[in-house]
Amino acid sequence: MTDTEQFPVRVEQPDRNGGNIFSRVFDELTAFCRSRSLFILHYCTGCGAIELPPAMTSRFDMERLGISPMVSPRQADILLITGYVSVKTLKRVMLTYEQMGSPKYVIGICSCTVNGGMYWQSYATAKKLNDYMPVDLYIAGCMPRPEAVITGLRQLMDKIAAGEANGWEDYYRRYDYYLGHQQRLFGETWQTPTDVIAEARHYGLFGPETLGDHTRLLEQHQAPLEALEMQLGLGAPDEVKA
Amino acid sequence: MHWSELAIELTLMPLVAFVVGLAMVLMMRKIAARLQRRVGPPLLQPLYDIVKLYGKRTQTSHGMLHEIGIVMAVGGYVAAETLLPVPGMNGIAEKGGMITLLYLTMIPSLGLALGVGQCANPNGSIGISRALTAMLAYDIPLVIVIAGVAIHFGTTNLVDVIAQQQAGGIATWGAVQMPLLAIAGLFALQGMLGKQPFEIYVAPAEIATGPMVEMGGKFLGGLFVMQCFQLYTASVLYVTLFLGGGENWIAFLAKAFAVLVIPMSIAFLFPRYRTEDMITMLWKWPVVLGLIGLAFVGS
Incomplete structure (x- = not known):
């Protein structure tokens, strides 16, 4: 995953209330193609x-x-x-x-x-x-x-063609709500490799409900991902030889 | 030739190749659909797919080599298109020839290997090692076929090859003069396109599309563009070597699409071989056919 803090990233926000006519045409073309290719x-x-x-x-x-x-x-x-x-x-x-x-x-x-x-x-x-x-x-x-x-x-x-299927944005805007339900089911130590909060900032979807009690709980338990140890065979080295 | 004419030709040739390639992808999917008694995708489906993939909001890059790899994969084919003469446009085909073209068609696989290597996905690594093995398998018959054609026409210049075939009519076409090499060439074509039974490196159900597994958004879009070029390059090369190139655009396109129907019709009727079976098959039958054909060349 690209570290979004290392690279200067400029995200174009789709302007839904007008804007440049070419960008509007292009947005509509993209929305149409999105709806026709799933x-x-x-x-x-x-x-x-x-x-x-x-x-x-x-x-x-x-x-x-x-x-x-x-x-x-x-x-x-x-x-x-x-x-x-x-x-x-x-x-x-x-x-x-x-x-x-x-x-x-x-x-x-x-x-x-x-x-x-x-x-x-x-x-x-x-x-x-x-x-x-x-x-x-x-x-x-x-x-x-x-x-x-x-x-x-x-x-x-x-x-999708009408631009109404924006459920994915809700996951970033109300991450705390979804994370709360996940923690209720999987336990307090639940974490995924994806940094959802950083992604919310990246897409410009960071809102007041992105952070909350549950994300604070996540921060307490969050451990950095470590690569698994490389290992040949399924058992201990001795068993592999035999 | 004036430099501005050359510049126009060098721009137009890859663009034409892309548009024809889109139609070829559509034809491939339509043939698959008809063989499975389905309706198949609508007319502009390949274009919708590419626009959608480039329009994704998330573009997950795994690093610089990942991005360069895709550029190499597309760029290798774009360079190859300028060496493939089409009716009315020769580009830099006279300066290139078959050997340069053969070399350029290998660059996409190598670029893909670089890009996939950085994704560090085991499925991708298995896929790309299979893709390079497949390249090794189909290159032996392909080199024999291209050597045979070069010896027969006494030149490696593709413009000369086309001119000789068009001057003599159908009786001097490569396919009539060297039928064994033409059949061996069809085997190599099947391997080059990576279609079943030689579809060892995509294998969606086994290694999750192999090299494409970590590609999303514009990276997958780049590979879709590459597929258009790949179909075009393979079929136009075959038409140039064996079917006398194109006298005009209608004959040229008819031949190019007709050549592709053969591997496509075979592809969707068969499952795929294992890697070692593919190598055994490609190093045995087309090589033997090609060598016998080579013995008769020039006699």
């Missing part, structure tokens, strides 16, 4: 994943809308989470979400991401996805059929 990263540990292959392949064909699957968080625009997320998988979801490049969108599929669904009484699942990260679109159902998935994606495309 790379999806699937996070399918729940049961809704089974409805996605038909949405992608010959019957419903997402690619005609410009939507295609991608495999790495750096490349993806949409994080698509199907079905319930357990506490353990939610940690991985958070790590994935913070690595994605903005503008990024989150879609929750199935009832379990909306309110816990049939796992509402379970001690091991996260109930409401939008407590932990901003969700741009929910597609409810148990499970939603491919038609519903495609309809939901079209709604997201319309929102």
Whole structure:
């Protein structure tokens, strides 16, 4: 990750109330292209994943809308989470979400991401996805059929083209709120490799609710990341020889 | 030639290559879609993808070499386009020739290796080591094919090669005169494009797109641009060597797109080989075919 303090960074803020006519045309072109080209990263540990292959392949064909699957968080625009997320998988979801490049969108599929669904009484699942990260679109159902998935994606495309799908900005503006829910679930020592507060400053999205009680708690526990020790083989050196 | 004409040609040739390359990417995705009984992407989809990637707010750079690597990857192909004669424009093709072109088409892989190396992602490292191994595999038949063509026409100058084929008509085309080399060239083309069954270094389900794994935003956009140039360079080189270049733009584009249909149609019907199987295959069949073809060249 580039250290934003070492390089002088000038961030152009999109001016929504007019401005230069060329920049407005360019912004609209970019918004249109963003809505017509969406790379999806699937996070399918729940049961809704089974409805996605038909949405992608010959019957419903997402690619005609410009939507295609991608495999790495750096490349993806949409994080698509199907079905319930357990506490353990939610940690991985958070790590994935913070690595994605903005503008990024989150879609929750199935009832379990909306309110816990049939796992509402379970001690091991996260109930409401939008407590932990901003969700741009929910597609409810148990499970939603491919038609519903495609309809939901079209709604997201319309929102992006209109410049309304700005959930990712909310994560920086109200980081304290989201971090609080994460700490409630993962414990006080929870930290991710991404410096969200520095990124909020970088994007010019630092607001009064970015910092709070929970970020102060994070600062107390935050330890700098250290590289893992390089090691060949799985066991101790002696076992490798044998 | 006046310098201003040359400057215009050197600017136009990569631009034309990019626009044609966009259409080739679209054709590739459409062929994949039709083979899988889908509708496929809309007309301007490759352009939407590139504009969107360059318009991302987050551009995660892993350092200076990461950025230079992408510039090398695109720049190597931009330089190669100025050495590839197209109808009406020769650029600096007369001063370059096949050997310079062959050298320039290797630069993108090396640039990518530099850039990916700095990302320090294990999937990326595996991917780029596979990409360089793949280059080693397809370069042997490619060099044999290019040597055969150079011996047959008595020159390494691509402008002369085209002129000789166009003067004699279809009977003097490389593909008619040297069918074995043309078949070996198709194998090398498949390897050069990195398409299935030789898609060992992208392998999305296995190593998460290999070299592209840490690329987001403008870096991935640069690689998408590179893909346009790559398709154009490979097919135009094949057309120049074996199908008599282009008498006019219509014939030229028809030939270039028709050549690409062959590897694309094969690609989406097959899974991929392992690395060692790819090397065994490419060092065996196209090399044997190419060497037999080389023996008949000039006789």
